[in-house]
Amino acid sequence: MTLRLYDSATREVRDFVPLRPGTASVYLCGATVQGVPHIGHVRSGIAFDVLRRWLDYRGLDVLFVRNVTDIDDKILTKAAEAGRPWWEWAATHEREFTRAYDALGVLPPSAEPRATGFITQMVEYMQRLIERGHAYSSDGNVYFDVRSLPEYGSLSGHRLEDVHQGESAGTGKRDPRDFTLWKAAKPGEPAWPTPWGDGRPGWHLECSAMATSLLGAEFDIHCGGMDLIFPHHENEIAQSHGAGDGFAQYWLHNGWVTMSGEKMSKSLGNVVAIPAMLERVRAVELRYYLGSAHYRSMLEYSEGALAEAAAGYRRIESFVHRVADRVGRVDVGEVNDDFAAALDDDLGVPAALAAVHNAVREGNTALEAGDGARALAIAAQVRAMTAVLGTDPLDPHWTAAGADDEAHDALDVLIKAELDRRAQARAAKDWATADEVRDRLAEAGVEVTDTPDGAQWALKSKEH
Numbered sequence: 001m002t003l004r005l006y007d008s009a010t011r012e013v014r015d016f017v018p019l020r021p022g023t024a025s026v027y028l029c030g031a032t033v034q035g036v037p038h039i040g041h042v043r044s045g046i047a048f049d050v051l052r053r054w055l056d057y058r059g060l061d062v063l064f065v066r067n068v069t070d071i072d073d074k075i076l077t078k079a080a081e082a083g084r085p086w087w088e089w090a091a092t093h094e095r096e097f098t099r100a101y102d103a104l105g106v107l108p109p110s111a112e113p114r115a116t117g118f119i120t121q122m123v124e125y126m127q128r129l130i131e132r133g134h135a136y137s138s139d140g141n142v143y144f145d146v147r148s149l150p151e152y153g154s155l156s157g158h159r160l161e162d163v164h165q166g167e168s169a170g171t172g173k174r175d176p177r178d179f180t181l182w183k184a185a186k187p188g189e190p191a192w193p194t195p196w197g198d199g200r201p202g203w204h205l206e207c208s209a210m211a212t213s214l215l216g217a218e219f220d221i222h223c224g225g226m227d228l229i230f231p232h233h234e235n236e237i238a239q240s241h242g243a244g245d246g247f248a249q250y251w252l253h254n255g256w257v258t259m260s261g262e263k264m265s266k267s268l269g270n271v272v273a274i275p276a277m278l279e280r281v282r283a284v285e286l287r288y289y290l291g292s293a294h295y296r297s298m299l300e301y302s303e304g305a306l307a308e309a310a311a312g313y314r315r316i317e318s319f320v321h322r323v324a325d326r327v328g329r330v331d332v333g334e335v336n337d338d339f340a341a342a343l344d345d346d347l348g349v350p351a352a353l354a355a356v357h358n359a360v361r362e363g364n365t366a367l368e369a370g371d372g373a374r375a376l377a378i379a380a381q382v383r384a385m386t387a388v389l390g391t392d393p394l395d396p397h398w399t400a401a402g403a404d405d406e407a408h409d410a411l412d413v414l415i416k417a418e419l420d421r422r423a424q425a426r427a428a429k430d431w432a433t434a435d436e437v438r439d440r441l442a443e444a445g446v447e448v449t450d451t452p453d454g455a456q457w458a459l460k461s462k463e464h
């Protein structure tokens, strides 16, 4: 079966046919780095990380671009309120987002362009739009002329007469429905030079310029939160088609994280910040929870739902660990057919998770029946499936001390050799050598305890 995706532009589920066979190019609208991320902010990152991992699993060479909007009204306002430079404010919160994505196991994008790094491309974009009759400058501002593009409104279904851009009136707009490509410089604000005067970019222009600069005039999939359909993505399409670019072939939009049915958002004050959340919940369990709903559904946040998801994840995790302990090393195998069919059906994660849990049940039964080989095969399947979902329990990313574990194993070999030498010395009543070994280990921070099963060791700094 081929992957089928719901395309917001055609409002139907369509077969995914990449522009270039064997490859997939994906652009995801990233954060406006104005504050500390809440769990709603990272939902798109997680949902489309699954898309990326699935495309990769299917053998496609994936280019995945997620931008950073590092210049914006909100950044300027908040930085000014805090008495900090705008660029420091943006950089600080960009790091917060990176930390959150990393903690939640979202793969780093192939490239993470910052808007301020693409000003030249934005100016060139505006030039093309003006030449083609879709944009005009006025008092140092540049606007997109929405009436110049008959298809305007096709993504969101807005009729031109109902369009409200939700931006300030702007001086010199020919039509109040025109949207801003470039804002004339205001005193004290950052500005870059253009043929129409100094200023700074509008948000919509940023994404069109970054996406096409990196992925080309035509690319496969454009993703983002459903609140971006209008005006942001409508305007990206207008700019790109106006400039003569084919732009995205598929448009994917994720639903919100809600609380009591309302979008989690800073302005409503119903937010759960990621750093606070990670103090009390394991990152892998939060990731599992945020990725457990279908990407197009709303995800209603509650402590109960989070706890339930965490318990579900622990069932998967403990099965894989039991098999590893009792049977042996669990490699990453292949996903099963139910799982593949679920993900191919517009990334049907809930059905895919049902396939994982069915496999876990079957694996537990095999384990209890003493069928180690069967349990091992199923655990390998479970690892492959959870890897696609970004939650493989044995992924070193989650086994917190992944690197430590390997070092610990190596240390175990060396210390045991020393302990053998000590045991031999004691058997030969060579107390000096026995003490020397013990003291040397103690000096290196290794505590030795003699037990009926022989000498055991532990690092003093670590609780074992």
Ligand SMILES: Nc1ncnc2c1ncn2[C@@H]1O[C@H](COP(=O)(O)OP(=O)(O)OP(=O)(O)O)[C@@H](O)[C@H]1O
Pocket: 029, 030, 031, 032, 038, 039, 040, 041, 042, 043, 044, 224, 225, 226, 227, 228, 255, 256, 257, 258, 263, 264, 265, 266, 267, 268
């Ligand atoms: N609750 C949410 N669920 C899913 N995505 C969200 C949620 N809140 C914000 N986003 C996404 O994060 C990005 C930034 O959103 P936005 O700046 O509106 O954040 P916010 O926290 O809602 O702040 P504000 O209160 O200023 O609206 C958008 O792309 C949006 O799609």
Ligand SMILES: [Zn+2]
Pocket: 028, 029, 030, 207, 232
């Ligand atoms: Zn965007």
